Amino acid sequence: MVNYQTQHLDHTFSALADPTRRAILQRLTRGPAxxxxxxxxxxxxxxxxxxxxxxxxxxxxxxxxxxxxTHWCSLGPSPLANAEEWIHKQRTLWNGLLDSLEIFLEENPK
Amino acid sequence: MVNYQTQHLDHTFSALADPTRRAILQRLTRGPAxxxxxxxxxxxxxxxxxxxxxxxxxxxxxxxxxxxxTHWCSLGPSPLANAEEWIHKQRTLWNGLLDSLEIFLEENPK
DNA sequence: TTGATAATTAACCATTTGGTTAAGTGTAGA
DNA sequence: TCTACACTTAACCAAATGGTTAATTATCAA
Structure with missing residues (x-):
């Protein structure tokens, strides 16, 4: 279970680690291709x-x-659920960090 | 400039792609070590x-x-700014995706 | 049916990654 | 001063990554 989540994060982040793949995803946010x-x-x-x-x-x-x-590529619909899951995991895993960030930003206004 | 941002994202995401490194970061959110x-x-x-x-x-x-x-490792203070930058980039780069996500979630309530 | 088109799979290659052991650096303390 | 300790660097290795070209699959259209 934990292992599944971990592996999933591995896959998500390494997919995002390549600029070509990020560009492709960005393109797909403007619709299928x-x-x-x-x-x-x-x-x-x-x-x-x-x-x-x-x-x-x-x-x-x-x-x-x-x-x-021709193969049509798109983000939806399951990728959306996936993205939500990813964001949710970010928020839970990095909760402490994000809290600290808020405190830091409050203590160091622009 | 764009290239710098791109490279920076490369580094951030590949750093996050390893479970050991994520666990280390998680540990550091509870203070230096x-x-x-x-x-x-x-x-x-x-x-x-x-x-x-x-x-x-x-x-x-x-x-x-x-x-x-002994070397003391911590997230702050610049890592916090860094994390903020990362989150900000996520939000701008993936703006379209996040918008679509919201629409999807509205249209598909639990 | 035949040839062009959209895309994948296969085989290969150089580089990077994530680990190891062995050796080195620098500080603490008896 | 000598040894133990905290940690890094060096050298090496197997596997994964990101690319290539050549061959393959499947569909469209003349």
Whole structure:
């Protein structure tokens, strides 16, 4: 149980640790896209993008729907639940830190 | 500039991607600790812990103060500013996603 | 049916990561 | 001064990561 959460966080954070993958996620917040479309901004081979997508998918951050020969990628709906879970975990795991942050910010106004 | 931010996020997220490092950070939210103290919960060599600490330090998540032969590790004060920066970036970068999340949650009450 | 297109899988490669043991640095204390 | 202690650095290793090219799968359309 704890182990599951831990592994999940591992996957989420390592998925987010790559700039290409973050850019892809950012793009997807503006709506679904095909693999080819997602590839365009990068000077990178198709298999490289394919691997990034698989990592995002396995981390639960992205979903895929095949329509004919094109794959449509999107964040929803389960990635939204996933993101919520992630944010929630952040808030619980880092609770102490966030509290300290508030105190620090109060004690050190701009 | 953008590149700096990007690299910074890379460092932050890959630092957070390791369970040992997250556990160390969690421990530090309860106050400063020596390297030896931080090591105790793990069945891991001292050099291994040393490397993890260096990664956290380089990501700006941890600070170190040498008192004699013992090193005291803590989150503050700059790590707090750092964490704030990180959260802020999350909120701006993922703005669209978070908005969608709220809509999703409204449309799908528990 | 045949050829082009969208995408993945397979095989490979260099670099990074996360660990180890052994040796080194610097401080504390008898 | 000598030894124990806290910790890091050096050198090494196996596995994971992020990329490549070549081959494969599956669909569309002429």
């Amino acid at each position: 095909t693999v080819g479309e997602l590839r365009k901004p990068f000077s990178m081979s198709a298999p490289a993008i394919s691997k990034h997508l698989r990592i995002l998918e396995q981390a639960g951050l992205m979903e895929r729907q095949k329509k004919g020969r | 020596t390297v030896g103290e931080l090591r105790k919960p793990f069945s891991m060599s001292a050099p291994a812990i040393s490397k993890h600490l260096r990664i956290l330090e380089q990501a700006g998540l941890m600070e170190r103060q040498k008192k004699g032969r």
